[in-house]
Amino acid sequence: MLGKQAFLRHSVFPQAGGMRSARLSVVRRRGTGLASLWRYLLAGLGLAALLAGVLAAVYLTAPQSGQPLGPDVSRTKKTDNGLYVASLVPERGVVRQGELEAWLLTLKTKTGASVERAAIAISGGMPLHNHGLPTSPQVTDYLGEGRYRIEGLKFTMSGWWQLRFAISSGAGSDTVLFNVVL
């Protein structure tokens, strides 16, 4: 992500500037012949670059500008002290409101090794409604490769939910918070 942004910053804006000078020169000297054709070509290139720049800018800022205060809903995160990388997905792929559902939590160490025999405590709630989870979900199975099945999650209303995992294994204790927006 960062790399992409840096690439755009270096490539797009200088070209956009180049376009402006190209257009100016087209307006000033409406000559004929090869030289002016060359200038038109340059202007066309400049315009295309501007378009690309604008599109890239829109693409990059759209998620933020569409939902300025929305919580971070990424499903893979480093834990708070950086001990683990945790990923959380609904077992059936989709989240259905009002039903008990199973989710899968995958735990890897910093170096990418699967975390086995972790003790995991789950809590959470709706920060804007000051209530906790309507159920008490638990880890019910270890599926191998760092994957833990969590059963008993239920989202009873739409809105912003938070799920907090306290993880403890041979690698140490850490916490991670996931946001789920329904």
Next chain:
Amino acid sequence: MRRLFCSLALAMAAILAGCGKPDFSDAEKQTIASLALNTLPALKPDTTNRFADMPAAAALGSTLFFDVGMSHDGTVSCSTCHKIDRQFQDDLPQAVGVGRTNRRTMPLAGVARDPWFFWDGRRDSLWAQALTPLENPLEQAGNRTAYAHYMKARFGERYERIFGPLPDFSGIPPNASPLGSEAEKAAWNAMSDTQRDAINRVYANIGKAIAAFERSIEPAPTRFDRFALNLSTGAEPKGDAIFSREEILGLKLFIGKANCVTCHNGPRFTDNGFHNTGVPPVANLPPDRGRVDAVAQVEADPFNCFGAYRDGDASACGELRFMVKDAPELVRAYKTPSLRGAATRPPYMHAGQFSSLDEVVAHYAKAAPSVEGTSEVHPLELSDRERAELVAFLKTLAE
């Protein structure tokens, strides 16, 4: 030209003053569609009750539901409080059976879709729920062996066609129960384990038959549903499906500024959860702490999903298994009731605390703190007009 300008200005003023009908945003339309009855999914099978969808069981259950013989003194049936022509409730602040109870009778439309039963959710299945009023001294005030004897005497053949042979009744005392009077408890304790189990099984089957009947009690479409259907299909509403401006604004408040839809959501207008909403207790009734006291009761119930009388396997017991057992928000938390039909069945709340929808809306606007625990509702800035709009909308759910 000047005249044209004037009439244009007048038209603008009229729109601003609110003669035009307000529009809904796409997000509002989506929420409204999620409340309409046509989104109610088909009733799921109840694997804990293998008679749940058997017509003969439902027919027997219906007989039992209306039978005053199913009580200690032969005067009370389920239908004494759950009246068929009154949305299966009784219009009283607190129900009256053999004695006067501490809670309001709950209407039953759509009840088979609930995960928990009673205002505090102290039962986890419809069939286990039905066994509670039968032995409650304030409701039907009977006892377990008396009900089993009664089944054999009155409905023996019907019972056996559905559930198989009745047990051997020799040596079974006429009145015995683990929950009854001292004499009844002593009689129950004197029975053998096999006898107690046999009687419990008959008793559980009574609940399963009644539950099979209750599964047929479903909510009916209302004006709101006709309005919502037109809104989602884009059809021009006709007749009573046309909402007044007041009703539309009430609906907008319900799903918007007033936040009602956070708890009263889905086609039944309930999240099936428990919340402390700061409803005050009723003077002179015993202390009532809601959900927090129900947890131990449902865990101790021999007829709960983990018990020996469940059919099917324990995979159906998720709600009980993953129940929240202790959390501060369980204090004075009560089940979110459905709002369908509410307008025509005052009084409101778990002990009939409010006698009109105006009082209910005033309660939400003020959001007084709870006497115990913390209320989840926050004060609302609602003008008198907005309160009336909310009430007008709630009425469309009962027409």
